Amino acid sequence: MxxxxxxxxxxxxxxxxxxxxxxxxxxAAPETMRAAAQxxxxxxxxxxxRVAETGGHPVVxxxxxxxxxxxxxxxxxxxxxxxxxxxxEWDTPPFExxxxxxxxxxxxxxxDKGPVYLVLKTAQAFLDQEGGLPxxxxxxxxxxxxxxxPHLPDYVTRHAAELVADLVISADGAMWRPTEPSLSLKSKxxxxxxxxxxxxxxxxxxxxxxxxxxxxxxxxxxxxASLHAPHGGVAVDGFYDGIPELxxxxxxxxxxxxxxxxxxxxxxxxxxxxxxxxxxxxxRLWERPxxxxxxxQGGGKYTVIPHVALGHVSCRLVPGQDPRRVLDAIAAHVAAxxxxxxxxxxxxxxxxxxxxxxAYTISAGHPAIRAAAAALETVYPGEQVLLxxxxxxxxxxxxxxxxxxxxxxxxxxxxxxEKLHAPNEFMRIRRLREGMRAWEQLxxxxxxxxxxxxxxxxxxxxxxxxxxxxxxxxxxxxx
Amino acid sequence: MxxxxxxxxxxxxxxxxxxxxxxxxxxAAPETMRAAAQxxxxxxxxxxxRVAETGGHPVVxxxxxxxxxxxxxxxxxxxxxxxxxxxxEWDTPPFExxxxxxxxxxxxxxxDKGPVYLVLKTAQAFLDQEGGLPxxxxxxxxxxxxxxxPHLPDYVTRHAAELVADLVISADGAMWRPTEPSLSLKSKxxxxxxxxxxxxxxxxxxxxxxxxxxxxxxxxxxxxASLHAPHGGVAVDGFYDGIPELxxxxxxxxxxxxxxxxxxxxxxxxxxxxxxxxxxxxxRLWERPxxxxxxxQGGGKYTVIPHVALGHVSCRLVPGQDPRRVLDAIAAHVAAxxxxxxxxxxxxxxxxxxxxxxAYTISAGHPAIRAAAAALETVYPGEQVLLxxxxxxxxxxxxxxxxxxxxxxxxxxxxxxEKLHAPNEFMRIRRLREGMRAWEQLxxxxxxxxxxxxxxxxxxxxxxxxxxxxxxxxxxxxx
Numbered sequence: 037m038x039x040x041x042x043x044x045x046x047x048x049x050x051x052x053x054x055x056x057x058x059x060x061x062x063x064a065a066p067e068t069m070r071a072a073a074q075x076x077x078x079x080x081x082x083x084x085x086r087v088a089e090t091g092g093h094p095v096v097x098x099x100x101x102x103x104x105x106x107x108x109x110x111x112x113x114x115x116x117x118x119x120x121x122x123x124x125e126w127d128t129p130p131f132e133x134x135x136x137x138x139x140x141x142x143x144x145x146x147x148d149k150g151p152v153y154l155v156l157k158t159a160q161a162f163l164d165q166e167g168g169l170p171x172x173x174x175x176x177x178x179x180x181x182x183x184x185x186p187h188l189p190d191y192v193t194r195h196a197a198e199l200v201a202d203l204v205i206s207a208d209g210a211m212w213r214p215t216e217p218s219l220s221l222k223s224k225x226x227x228x229x230x231x232x233x234x235x236x237x238x239x240x241x242x243x244x245x246x247x248x249x250x251x252x253x254x255x256x257x258x259x260x261a262s263l264h265a266p267h268g269g270v271a272v273d274g275f276y277d278g279i280p281e282l283x284x285x286x287x288x289x290x291x292x293x294x295x296x297x298x299x300x301x302x303x304x305x306x307x308x309x310x311x312x313x314x315x316x317x318x319x320r321l322w323e324r325p326x327x328x329x330x331x332x333q334g335g336g337k338y339t340v341i342p343h344v345a346l347g348h349v350s351c352r353l354v355p356g357q358d359p360r361r362v363l364d365a366i367a368a369h370v371a372a373x374x375x376x377x378x379x380x381x382x383x384x385x386x387x388x389x390x391x392x393x394x395a396y397t398i399s400a401g402h403p404a405i406r407a408a409a410a411a412l413e414t415v416y417p418g419e420q421v422l423l424x425x426x427x428x429x430x431x432x433x434x435x436x437x438x439x440x441x442x443x444x445x446x447x448x449x450x451x452x453x454e455k456l457h458a459p460n461e462f463m464r465i466r467r468l469r470e471g472m473r474a475w476e477q478l479x480x481x482x483x484x485x486x487x488x489x490x491x492x493x494x495x496x497x498x499x500x501x502x503x504x505x506x507x508x509x510x511x512x513x514x515x
Numbered sequence: 516m517x518x519x520x521x522x523x524x525x526x527x528x529x530x531x532x533x534x535x536x537x538x539x540x541x542x543a544a545p546e547t548m549r550a551a552a553q554x555x556x557x558x559x560x561x562x563x564x565r566v567a568e569t570g571g572h573p574v575v576x577x578x579x580x581x582x583x584x585x586x587x588x589x590x591x592x593x594x595x596x597x598x599x600x601x602x603x604e605w606d607t608p609p610f611e612x613x614x615x616x617x618x619x620x621x622x623x624x625x626x627d628k629g630p631v632y633l634v635l636k637t638a639q640a641f642l643d644q645e646g647g648l649p650x651x652x653x654x655x656x657x658x659x660x661x662x663x664x665p666h667l668p669d670y671v672t673r674h675a676a677e678l679v680a681d682l683v684i685s686a687d688g689a690m691w692r693p694t695e696p697s698l699s700l701k702s703k704x705x706x707x708x709x710x711x712x713x714x715x716x717x718x719x720x721x722x723x724x725x726x727x728x729x730x731x732x733x734x735x736x737x738x739x740a741s742l743h744a745p746h747g748g749v750a751v752d753g754f755y756d757g758i759p760e761l762x763x764x765x766x767x768x769x770x771x772x773x774x775x776x777x778x779x780x781x782x783x784x785x786x787x788x789x790x791x792x793x794x795x796x797x798x799r800l801w802e803r804p805x806x807x808x809x810x811x812q813g814g815g816k817y818t819v820i821p822h823v824a825l826g827h828v829s830c831r832l833v834p835g836q837d838p839r840r841v842l843d844a845i846a847a848h849v850a851a852x853x854x855x856x857x858x859x860x861x862x863x864x865x866x867x868x869x870x871x872x873x874a875y876t877i878s879a880g881h882p883a884i885r886a887a888a889a890a891l892e893t894v895y896p897g898e899q900v901l902l903x904x905x906x907x908x909x910x911x912x913x914x915x916x917x918x919x920x921x922x923x924x925x926x927x928x929x930x931x932x933e934k935l936h937a938p939n940e941f942m943r944i945r946r947l948r949e950g951m952r953a954w955e956q957l958x959x960x961x962x963x964x965x966x967x968x969x970x971x972x973x974x975x976x977x978x979x980x981x982x983x984x985x986x987x988x989x990x991x992x993x994x
Contacts, residue, residue: 308860381787
């Protein structure tokens with residue numbers, strides 16, 4: 037067992053340095069993003085850590101390949117964060133890691149700086165205390181996860197030979213609740229789009245023109261309202277196409293999960309659940325696709341008819357749905373509304389975002405899942421590891437499967453309730469230490485014993501950057 | 516005839532000083548508003564011009580009461596302006612008056628700094644060239660017109676004895692188009708409200724919670740869409756209550772007005788008109804009430820379910836409609852949607868704004884209208900003066916009628932197409948000189964001859980501030 041001997045204070049003080057860099061991929065300056073990347077690269081010195089160009093925000097790369105015939109894994113995570121949202125809603129400044137009882141608060145604490153940090157610490161402890169890792173490890177941390185990873189596919193494709201691995205382990209993701217360990221077998225896909233309604237050439241005085249021309253906000257409201265049926269389901273023709281029917285077995289499994297809908301709603305401050313009819317809340321969360329309006333912008337508190345109104349929509353997809361066909365179905369739905377007269381005299385445009393990610397699955401019988409469950413059981417003795425789903429989207433998984441031929445194991449120690457993407461994002465402090473211990477066990481199990489991954493091509497064509505590998509075995513690591 | 520001898524350049528340079536003060540009543544600092552008020556007061560030195568407290572942004576007061584038994588008028592206007600909106604949409608900085616061919620561009624150029632300025636110049640020319648005005652004139656310029664005049668009612672009520680006049684002439688308002696002189700017999704009333712939908716205690720990750728709880732933006736979109744029927748009319752029960760039916764005579768009058776709907780739409784960059792069925796565009800504009808969504812705010816381009824969504828709605832009212840009953844009807848409509856299940860588990864609140872202004876009318880036979888028409892005919896010889904309506908709202912008119920017992924004549928030289936309330940607001944430069952000449956004629960006609968206003972109590976109980984009246988007749992002006 038490694039000795040994670042730094043007091044919590046010591047880990048928190050160091051992590052605060054990363055949280056202090058406001059690496060908001062949506063709008064930070066390139067220098068800011070690079071500073072965050074460099075912070076991570078500095079922590080990867082033992083693995084030849086370096087910042088590498090992608091055409092967008094850079095990635096951080098590193099590899100330690102000194103584990104001889106052991107399998108090779110690729111550790112994935114991201115150093116970028118979501119925008120802060122309204123600063124007034126934060127209890128403490130978002131980029132100052134604040135300890136508040138059992139939690140640490142700050143943008144990125146939970147998504148994904150804290151979970152990335154604890155992997156770095158685990159690897160360093162192995163090197164310091166045992167002189168090496170129990171398996172070969174490559175690292176890839178990106179800076180564009182929160183904006184849909186626009187440059188990652190090209191980068192991974194161009195560097196596939198260097199990145200190839202037997203398994204990807206993602207430090208991103210989240211356990212679904214704090215009270216029990218869980219692993220994710222599935223994550224939802226994601227497509228998003230803007231619906232833009234453009235009216236007159238300029239904002240119009242609502243008195244001098246009101247009632248004589250179509251108001252873009254009326255048109256947009258009508259279109260957005262039409263995307264759902266009154267009962268809560270998505271009303272877009274073809275949206276649900278291709279999804280296998282939920283089996284009675286799966287329904288029974290889900291029904292067996294301990295879950296209090298009342299607690300779930302109380303925690304959110306809501307009086308009632310709402311969603312697609314015919315499914316329970318957990319079924320909706322894990323098994324059914326969703327369509328949400330994330331934002332509407334238009335006009336203000338003035339007496340104008342705004343000349344433009346914009347709605348941003350995103351859909352979470354499940355296995356069976358084709359992202360492109362979902363986007364096409366929404367575009368066709370909007371076009372049908374317009375054809376039916378919903379937009380008299382004004383222009384409506386559907387602008388799909390570039391990124392379109394299908395849903396992702398890994399089987400419960402995969403060796404990585406079995407090893408991960410065993411690792412969690414050593415950290416949480418006596419607790420049943422729940423095999424759950426991530427209702428969020430991790431776009432890189434599809435990419436890794438297609439380009440590197442490797443499945444991805446989600447092994448994150450953030451929790452779904454930690455206000456990811458919202459003001460007052462936090463992470464439970466104890467998860468840092470639990471996470472380090474769990475990664476230690478996981479790597480030991482994957483590197484040897486009954487959970488050892490099968491030997492693979494990764495050992496042969498893996499990192500040809502032997503020079504970046506202080507403990508490398510040049511016979512094995514060479515091209 | 517007065518000699519308005521300054522070159523255009525001279526007037527524009529002076530007016531630029533007022534436009535340069537960014538007196539945006541919605542959000543300017545008190546010092547900024549006061550600076551604009553003081554600028555106007557300095558121009559009113561001949562009338563004891565002064566800045567007076569209201570509890571909000573100050574008013575500018577002044578009076579010249581040296582016209583013996585002549586009638587007394589109260590000139591009304593405002594020195595505050597609308598917010599700029601998106602600065603990127605302005606061709607030149609909004610607070611730098613820019614000459615561009617035949618127009619001057621800048622926030623407030625047309626609404627209402629230009630029209631106020633030309634009245635000040637007219638009065639000064641009378642004083643300089645004739646030693647006095649042809650009638651008694653009081654001045655009241657407010658700084659909160661663009662935010663619904665929240666402090667004006669109280670101020671006017673408390674100072675009614677000083678402000679009383681035979682007629683109010685408003686430098687605010689607008690001719691309805693640039694090609695022909697027009698007078699307004701009617702302005703619409705105004706009520707406004709926010710519809711606020713509040714969901715969870717914080718923004719939620721759209722993946723981790725999407726599809727399981729009501730999204731405030733879905734709820735708001737549905738409610739906003741429900742406010743209109745698909746054909747364009749307002750779908751709120753009781754909204755149209757109390758409005759007299761449009762008579763065949765009025766329809767014929769309106770039909771006789773030269774108006775090209777194609778030109779109207781082309782000017783706006785729109786392909787098609789849209790509004791309440793059964794009415795022409797001009798009927799909708801002049802005779803029918805409207806309900807417009809002015810702004811929607813909620814979330815952004817992130818993958819969240821926003822915890823709050825807000826829609827701002829305003830209605831323009833016509834004679835017969837009771838503002839309070841219209842607000843109640845909208846609140847009842849929203850409540851009915853909620854009762855029908857449109858807001859499962861989330862909270863919907865209707866928050867009416869304080870200001871609620873009924874529609875206003877002045878008869879075509881009123882002496883002020885006849886004098887104003889005659890004045891316009893001297894400035895625009897050979898042109899027919901059109902008796903039109905203002906589809907906008909001038910909240911002060913109702914107040915002046917109730918508290919001062921005086922009708923209001925709209926006598927503005929801005930034009931409805933001058934991008935009031937929008938980026939690139941402008942005013943036609945020639946209107947400055949035409950306006951001065953017209954005010955000169957109007958005052959001469961109201962002060963003497965066939966259009967002279969009837970003698971009134973104003974002469975008796977008017978301004979007791981005789982000291983502020985350089986040419987005053989203390990017998991008449993004393994309290």
